[in-house]
Amino acid sequence: MRVLYDHRSSHASQSGFADLVLINGRIYTGDPGMPWCQALAVARGRIVARGERADIEHLVGVETKVMDLGGRFAMPGLYDMHTHPDLALAPRYAEDLDIGIVDPTPDQVRDAVQAYAAKYPDREWIYGQYFVRYTFRQVGLVPGREWLDTVMPDRPVALLDRMWGTMMVNSEALRRAGIGADTPDPANGYLERDPVSGEPTGLLIDGAYALIHAAMPQTPVAVLRAAYRDGVRYQSARGVVATKYVHVCENRLGALQSLDQAGELTLRVEAAISWQDDIFPVRRRWELLAGERHYYRSARLNANAVKFHFDGTVEPRSSYLITPWDGANAGWSGKLNLTPEHLADMIWDMDRQGIRVIAHCTGDAASDTFLDAVEAVRRRPGGLNIRHQCAHSTILHGGNLRRFRDLNVTAEFSPVSWYPSKFVSGARSGYGPERLSRAYNIKGVLEAGGVAVIGTDWPVSPLDPWIALETLVTRANPWGEGEGRFGEPIPLPLAIDVMTRNGAWSMGIEHDAGSLEVGKSADIIVLDRNLFEVEPQGNIHSAKVDLTFLQGQLVHDRLNENPGAVWYGEPPRLW
Amino acid sequence: MVTKGSNPMPVPIPVTVVGGFLGAGKTTLINHILSGDHGLKVAVLVNDFGAINIDAALIASTEGGLYSLSNGCVCCGLNQGLVEQVEALLATRADVDHIVIEASGAADPARIMDTVRYARFSGRLRADAIVVVVDAAGFDDAIAMAPGLAAAQIGSADLLVLNKADLVERPELDALRARWALPGTRIVETTRARLPFAILFAGGSFHHGPASSFTAAPVHETATSVTWRHVGVIDLKRLQAVLTRLPATVYRAKGFLRADDGRCIAVHLAGTRLAFEAVANMPEGMGAENILVLIGFGESLSFETALKQLDGCAGSVASPVKGAA
Numbered sequence: 001m002r003v004l005y006d007h008r009s010s011h012a013s014q015s016g017f018a019d020l021v022l023i024n025g026r027i028y029t030g031d032p033g034m035p036w037c038q039a040l041a042v043a044r045g046r047i048v049a050r051g052e053r054a055d056i057e058h059l060v061g062v063e064t065k066v067m068d069l070g071g072r073f074a075m076p077g078l079y080d081m082h083t084h085p086d087l088a089l090a091p092r093y094a095e096d097l098d099i100g101i102v103d104p105t106p107d108q109v110r111d112a113v114q115a116y117a118a119k120y121p122d123r124e125w126i127y128g129q130y131f132v133r134y135t136f137r138q139v140g141l142v143p144g145r146e147w148l149d150t151v152m153p154d155r156p157v158a159l160l161d162r163m164w165g166t167m168m169v170n171s172e173a174l175r176r177a178g179i180g181a182d183t184p185d186p187a188n189g190y191l192e193r194d195p196v197s198g199e200p201t202g203l204l205i206d207g208a209y210a211l212i213h214a215a216m217p218q219t220p221v222a223v224l225r226a227a228y229r230d231g232v233r234y235q236s237a238r239g240v241v242a243t244k245y246v247h248v249c250e251n252r253l254g255a256l257q258s259l260d261q262a263g264e265l266t267l268r269v270e271a272a273i274s275w276q277d278d279i280f281p282v283r284r285r286w287e288l289l290a291g292e293r294h295y296y297r298s299a300r301l302n303a304n305a306v307k308f309h310f311d312g313t314v315e316p317r318s319s320y321l322i323t324p325w326d327g328a329n330a331g332w333s334g335k336l337n338l339t340p341e342h343l344a345d346m347i348w349d350m351d352r353q354g355i356r357v358i359a360h361c362t363g364d365a366a367s368d369t370f371l372d373a374v375e376a377v378r379r380r381p382g383g384l385n386i387r388h389q390c391a392h393s394t395i396l397h398g399g400n401l402r403r404f405r406d407l408n409v410t411a412e413f414s415p416v417s418w419y420p421s422k423f424v425s426g427a428r429s430g431y432g433p434e435r436l437s438r439a440y441n442i443k444g445v446l447e448a449g450g451v452a453v454i455g456t457d458w459p460v461s462p463l464d465p466w467i468a469l470e471t472l473v474t475r476a477n478p479w480g481e482g483e484g485r486f487g488e489p490i491p492l493p494l495a496i497d498v499m500t501r502n503g504a505w506s507m508g509i510e511h512d513a514g515s516l517e518v519g520k521s522a523d524i525i526v527l528d529r530n531l532f533e534v535e536p537q538g539n540i541h542s543a544k545v546d547l548t549f550l551q552g553q554l555v556h557d558r559l560n561e562n563p564g565a566v567w568y569g570e571p572p573r574l575w
Numbered sequence: 576m577v578t579k580g581s582n583p584m585p586v587p588i589p590v591t592v593v594g595g596f597l598g599a600g601k602t603t604l605i606n607h608i609l610s611g612d613h614g615l616k617v618a619v620l621v622n623d624f625g626a627i628n629i630d631a632a633l634i635a636s637t638e639g640g641l642y643s644l645s646n647g648c649v650c651c652g653l654n655q656g657l658v659e660q661v662e663a664l665l666a667t668r669a670d671v672d673h674i675v676i677e678a679s680g681a682a683d684p685a686r687i688m689d690t691v692r693y694a695r696f697s698g699r700l701r702a703d704a705i706v707v708v709v710d711a712a713g714f715d716d717a718i719a720m721a722p723g724l725a726a727a728q729i730g731s732a733d734l735l736v737l738n739k740a741d742l743v744e745r746p747e748l749d750a751l752r753a754r755w756a757l758p759g760t761r762i763v764e765t766t767r768a769r770l771p772f773a774i775l776f777a778g779g780s781f782h783h784g785p786a787s788s789f790t791a792a793p794v795h796e797t798a799t800s801v802t803w804r805h806v807g808v809i810d811l812k813r814l815q816a817v818l819t820r821l822p823a824t825v826y827r828a829k830g831f832l833r834a835d836d837g838r839c840i841a842v843h844l845a846g847t848r849l850a851f852e853a854v855a856n857m858p859e860g861m862g863a864e865n866i867l868v869l870i871g872f873g874e875s876l877s878f879e880t881a882l883k884q885l886d887g888c889a890g891s892v893a894s895p896v897k898g899a900a
Binding site: 102103132133134135137138139140162163165166184185186187188189190195196205206317325332430 | 659692697726
């Protein structure tokens with residue numbers, strides 16, 4: 001394991017010289033004591049000196065690598081505190097059945113299923129897309145298990161329809177999932193049934209898919225590894241030095257560990273174990289939380305966090321709000337997915353074990369209830385005062401802004417709709433004008449002394465953190481596709497803090513990382529432009545990251561300037 | 576009169592989803608329903624409230640975005656989530672006989688009907704029919720614009736309305752039918768979306784309407800109905816086979832019967848959509864008979880074959896008393 005070879009114990013002999021010095025830069029340190037410097041020296045992954053060139057000259061030995069930045073702008077690397085490359089990318093690598101025809105006829109569906117089955121004789125399940133209902137109707141057939149059994153009687157098959165919303169499965173798939181006439185419909189979907197016998201016909205609608213997914217094998221480690229590798233490569237190329245992969249299972253941790261051991265985990269990852277099975281099943285949840293998670297631990301990877309969905313989202317109006325949804329005459333104000341009592345006991349249990357709780361809270365009543373539960377934990381002696389995290393924080397009640405500081409809770413915001421766009425005027429308008437006016441109140445949390453961070457939440461919004469940085473400063477559309485501003489902008493130095501130092505705080509590593517100070521980790525990025533000298537709108541999000549250093553190691557080199565980097569060239573196109 | 580007291584089970588309200596491209600005539604159909612003399616309390620959820628031009632004289636009252644019309648209909652905009660809007664409607668107006676939901680032109684109406692069938696609405700709503708309105712004069716343009724969506728909309732239709740039929744010559748209409756009609760698809764040609772209510776609402780609800788609705792008679796324009804009566808029990812499997820293979824000139828069937836497994840069943844057929852709904856008892860005054868009303872439409876309409884096939888659905892006891900009234 002690479003990280004084991006790199007470790008040096010406390011009393012090992014050390015060279016008095018730097019391993020790396022950067023000279024002739026415009027280096028923004030993020031440290032109010034010395035915001036700017038021209039030169040930095042790095043030894044054993046940490047910054048050992050900074051200032052003008054003369055201040056680091058004595059650390060340059062024969063083995064020291066000297067890099068002349070040629071006047072380029074450098075700054076601390078960025079922190080993306082909530083994202084999901086696995087969910088976005090795993091389907092690309094899963095090699096599921098893809099029929100690849102817009103309107104396949106039943107015969108074409110049959111041929112594709114049988115060809116796939118022959119090509120993958122060892123795959124237990126045949127899973128993929130798409131069929132369309134109307135081509136069945138055109139030839140007088142009814143899609144469902146009866147038809148699919150004639151295509152594939154012995155191996156389980158599950159096919160999605162092109163408009164999604166419907167999954168067709170065969171009898172073997174129903175049998176493995178334990179679905180029969182007595183199976184109740186889930187709240188958010190149903191099983192199509194024979195009108196006489198009540199037996200499922202093999203068409204499952206919306207939420208009923210989960211019954212099949214639960215019976216299918218988990219996404220394999222190799223597929224997840226390929227997905228994370230692309231995500232990590234992209235993030236390093238865009239200057240991200242630390243991230244939280246929110247929602248993992250044992251297979252996902254296995255994939256991340258495999259990248260780590262290959263030297264390809266080029267950022268720090270805090271992985272949050274899913275508390276619920278609503279996205280994918282976690283088979284070893286309780287073993288992981290009891291201590292098995294430590295087997296994955298390294299300088300770059302930890303799984304000391306859990307994630308759960310406390311309320312819903314805006315579009316189906318399931319965010320949990322303090323006052324009812326606009327126009328909802330039945331007084332509907334959304335709902336919680338767990339009881340407040342469940343939450344209180346869980347946070348207490350996790351806090352005592354040193355595990356961070358990351359709670360999805362989009363509505364103001366969800367964060368209100370979450371903060372209440374944290375407050376109760378803080379009052380009990382014996383807690384570890386872990387910095388729990390309120391994810392999304394889309395709508396916050398004004399009375400809660402101070403509680404983030406008082407309770408040591410991170411307020412995390414997703415940039416998906418904190419600037420004007422079609423998405424905001426469409427889907428997000430559901431909150432109504434009053435609530436929208438106080439949505440994404442980053443400034444409010446900061447002014448109340450709290451810690452705000454950002455999470456790209458990819459694939460909900462793009463994995464590129466620079467869109468977030470620009471729009472923190474402008475709250476305007478980066479591409480000019482939407483008039484005006486939305487919410488309260490913050491100045492650039494504060495926005496950089498949010499995406500660097502605050503991220504480090506939310507990971508509990510603020511004494512080790514997050515700004516360019518002597519003694520801290522050398523997590524440095526070099527850009528093609530000075531952010532302080534450009535018009536923010538349109539120019540921050542398009543900044544290119546030429547070099548990324550993590551713990552003094554060159555992990556990304558866009559222009560192929562140096563030997564020994566892990567990744568070279570432009571970031572991969574992922575969407 | 577069938578009263579609620581005689582049937583303690585909650586009666587699901589039938590739901591029709593109206594789909595079709597922008598400009599096909601959905602709004603005209605909605606206005607036809609809102610101003611129509613069908614004797615039903617129909618609640619209409621419209622996608623774009625501004626497009627519905629309700630005659631101010633017809634509006635009896637307005638409350639919370641819900642417009643009550645003097646003919647008993649109510650109308651409101653679909654300005655929140657479908658689930659919440661329907662919940663709100665059920666909370667305030669549980670007495671409506673039928674719900675009509677207008678889908679946006681860009682939507683697959685089947686997805687809306689999927690939501691109607693969620694477990695949370697079980698026993699409260701019944702998916703009655705997806706009615707897709709097509710502009711006979713402009714359908715080729717619609718297909719060219721969004722071929723997949725047009726095919727999906729038509730593919731999900733229990734009842735296809737070829738609207739603006741007056742603007743198109745007969746051969747073109749026939750070509751359209753030949754090209755797009757799927758097996759079993761029921762098609763009605765209309766002008767100004769004047770779809771016969773007998774086909775849209777099956778002549779009213781058994782549960783809420785008067786028992787006299789069993790008396791078959793020409794209900795509207797050329798829609799015709801016939802009543803099949805039978806004493807004894809019914810083999811549901813055989814009935815299912817017959818009802819799913821009716822000639823396309825039979826648009827609807829509805830009735831009550833005793834199944835051979837002892838259950839009382841309400842039958843609802845709308846085009847290609849068949850539902851057997853178990854009910855606690857037969858409606859009052861039906862005696863020992865099973866009754867099924869078939870509603871047909873069109874020049875080549877004949878019920879003879881269908882009635883003969885229905886006679887073959889008798890369970891263990893068979894003593895058919897059939898009569899085409």
